[in-house]
Structure formats: structure tokens, C-alpha cells
Amino acid sequence: MDGRLIYLMGPSGSGKDSLIEAAREALQTLNCEVVRRVITRSAESVGEDAIGVSRDEFEQRRVEGDFALCWNANGLDYGIPIEIDQWLNEGRHVLVNGSRGHLAEALLRYPTLLPVLLTVNDEVLRERLLRRGRESITEIEARLHRNGLFAAEGSNGDTQIYRLDNSGELSTTVANLLDLLRVNAVPDRT
Numbered sequence: 001m002d003g004r005l006i007y008l009m010g011p012s013g014s015g016k017d018s019l020i021e022a023a024r025e026a027l028q029t030l031n032c033e034v035v036r037r038v039i040t041r042s043a044e045s046v047g048e049d050a051i052g053v054s055r056d057e058f059e060q061r062r063v064e065g066d067f068a069l070c071w072n073a074n075g076l077d078y079g080i081p082i083e084i085d086q087w088l089n090e091g092r093h094v095l096v097n098g099s100r101g102h103l104a105e106a107l108l109r110y111p112t113l114l115p116v117l118l119t120v121n122d123e124v125l126r127e128r129l130l131r132r133g134r135e136s137i138t139e140i141e142a143r144l145h146r147n148g149l150f151a152a153e154g155s156n157g158d159t160q161i162y163r164l165d166n167s168g169e170l171s172t173t174v175a176n177l178l179d180l181l182r183v184n185a186v187p188d189r190t
Contacts, residue, residue: 040077
């Protein structure tokens with residue numbers, strides 16, 4: 001494959017969806033597609049621009065080979081459409097909103113992927129989770145605990161995980177993401 005898969009991860013509330021949306025236009029100038037995930041969550045749910053499907057439809061799509069990658073996390077099923085393989089083969093780069101728990105499997109299928117971990121300090125994460133109102137206090141505390149585990153790990157075996165801090169201004173994080181991609185994966189078109 002001539003394109004490179006950029007595998008964005010981070011705890012819920014770290015701002016992955018906001019970062020993707022804010023960087024979308026700039027990513028296009030880098031010949032980078034942004035993938036819409038398929039999720040077993042109502043399409044009306046607040047959050048990312050995803051394709052909401054029932055569990056039955058998700059399972060049918062999985063069995064039919066419609067997903068390049070798929071996993072279950074936090075009671076939901078997530079799928080990355082198989083069309084990314086065509087884009088990568090055409091030389092386009094692809095950014096996916098991935099799962100840290102599924103990184104090892106993603107690396108098996110896409111050994112040259114660029115893993116990017118979006119981090120955020122606990123105070124900012126707590127505030128964001130409270131503001132969005134989807135989790136109980138107990139669930140928020142569990143997410144904060146997992147955030148600490150995310151922060152403690154810096155690699156996945158031999159694979160370096162690149163970190164982006166999203167505790168401050170989103171525009172700074174977008175600029176840092178684009179710089180990271182230009183240096184490590186996705187040079188400007190000439």
C-alpha cells in the first residue's frame with residue numbers, strides 16, 4: 001500500500017472528534033482521507049460524525065467483510081469500512097479514530113500505521129466529561145483512571161506511539177498534528 005494509515009487514539013473526552021473536525025480541511029491538502037466509523041449507537045447520539053447501525057446490522061456487515069478493522073469497547077461495536085484499503089492502495093493516506101485496545105490487531109493488518117495518542121490532563125478531561133453529560137460520576141472516575149493508564153504507556157512493543165496533548169487550545173493541537181504527520185507520515189504534496 002502506498003498510503004499510510006494514521007491511527008488516532010485517546011480516552012473518551014480527549015477531543016478526538018473535535019480534532020478530526022478542526023483538521024479535516026488541512027488533512028485534505030495532505031491527501032489524507034478521514035473515515036466515518038460505523039458504530040452500534042443511534043445516529044442521533046451526540047458525538048462524532050459516525051454511521052449508527054443496530055447490533056444485528058453491524059454483525060451482518062462484519063460477517064460480509066465490510067470492515068477493515070472492528071472492535072468492541074464500552075458496550076459498543078465499532079467498524080472501519082473496508083474502503084480504506086482501496087484508498088491506501090491508491091496512495092491516499094487515511095486517518096481513523098481507533099481504539100487503544102485494538103492497536104495490536106490494527107498493526108497486524110497495517111504494519112506501517114502511525115499510532116497517535118491524544119492525551120489530556122485529568123482536570124480538563126473531568127470537565128469535558130461532566131459537560132457532555134453522558135456518564136455518571138462513577139463512570140467518569142473510571143475514565144479518568146483509564147486516562148492515567150493511557151498516559152503511563154509510551155509504546156506498543158516495538159512500535160512508537162506519538163503523543164499529542166489536547167489540554168489547551170484546539171488550534172494548537174491541530175497544528176501539532178499536522179506537523180507530526182508531515183514529519184512522520186504524510187509529506188506535503190509537491
